[in-house]
Amino acid sequence: MPVLDAAWQEWLSTNAARGCAMGSMIDAMVQAGFAVDAAQQAVHNAFGSSVAKVAKVANVADTAAAPTSAASAAEAALPQTAPQAYRYDDAPVARGNTIHAYDREVQVLMRCERPQVIVFANVLSPEECGEMIERSRHRLKRSTTVNPATGQEDVIRNRTSEGIWYQRGEDAFIERIDRRIASLMNWPVENGEGLQILHYGPTGEYQPHFDYFPPDQPGSAVHAARGGQRVATLVIYLNDVPDGGETIFPEAGLSVAAQQGGAVYFRYMNGQRQLDPLTLHGGAPVLAGDKWIMTKWMRERAYG
Structure with a gap:
């Protein structure tokens, strides 16, 4: 028990x-x-x-x-209490069309207020993207998801990708990328999970889901006990996808194409610890070529 x-x-x-x-x-x-x-x-x-x-x-x-x-x-x-509507407060990401992120100038291509989504260009150079792919190519394993009842990692049909995790700051190259991302997201580097690399082959997809741990699912407590709730995500595209593979937000009618070095940021927990259901998102099927992405999840507190 x-x-x-x-x-x-x-x-x-x-x-x-x-x-x-x-x-x-x-x-x-x-x-x-x-x-x-x-x-x-x-x-x-x-x-x-x-x-x-x-x-x-x-x-x-x-x-x-x-x-x-x-x-x-x-x-x-029990008298039923309707959940409060999500309140949009200011996102921590800096304003402006160009953001100095640790060691790199990153361009802002688009900002959406509801949900809070920002699309970036030039987060990684082509050489950095290539290095991340080559580092990961021979270490991939089938991707898993969190079981809502137990908190364990399960392989499911809705997520057809392979992936690998890197420890935060495990070498000089990874540490530089971690610091750049933390600066861009304007969140403490120690609150970040390790970088995850994912590879999707032809027809590979990830059906719509939430990145936060749903509070009404008991398995979420297992993960939230270490670093608290997830607050925001940054997905970085490591290659160009000729067709398909977009990051989609079906409740908001948004779609972000995978362009090498670019990224999409989305925030789903506000300062009141409310969670935004509009951040439901997925990876559309890859229709031509393949797709490599790198994901960073940020937590409420130090994650380690």
Whole structure:
């Protein structure tokens, strides 16, 4: 049975503050392996004394029924609170059409306010792009995604790519790139995850998804316990893709073509720790050639 550790406590307090339904939280904990009564007590404690009447309703549910019966009773008794609309505050990225990013001048091609998306050119030189590809070519493994229930890394059909992770600052070349990216994103370098290189062959794609860890999924607590929530992403294109392979934002009607050395930045957590659903994004199928990208994810706190 799972332990109600600091990661789970953070998950509980975050979802209670967001006004998530008690029933869905209880269900999530039960699916993760908690006993029903333990899950109910933990969720009730997270919401505080104002939900005492919900506990009474849950206690009269048929104990021989499936675990979701008590959860559904609790959810029905709790007045539902609509989640607050995402509030757009100022993104940390510097203003202007050209940004000095550590050791390089980077051009801004486009800014979008809702969602907060910025398209850059000249983030990496052609020589740097080529070096990253050659460093990675023979070390690729099938890409994984985070299992929403357990937090483990799973291989799924929706993500048809190969990848490799680099430790942050593992050598002088990687350290320089890490510092340039941190400067461009205007976020502490120590808050960044290691660089990930991904390769997509013909027809390769990554169907729409979120980069942040959904707070209502218990597996997210495993990852958020180390460095907190993800706050923003930078995807850098290491080669030109003749056709397809765009980074798409279907809820916003945006599409960014893969051009060597260019990048797309998007931010999905504001200063109030709200998460922006408009940052749903994916990698469109590669229709000609192949696609190499490098991804940097930034966290709330130091990641290490």
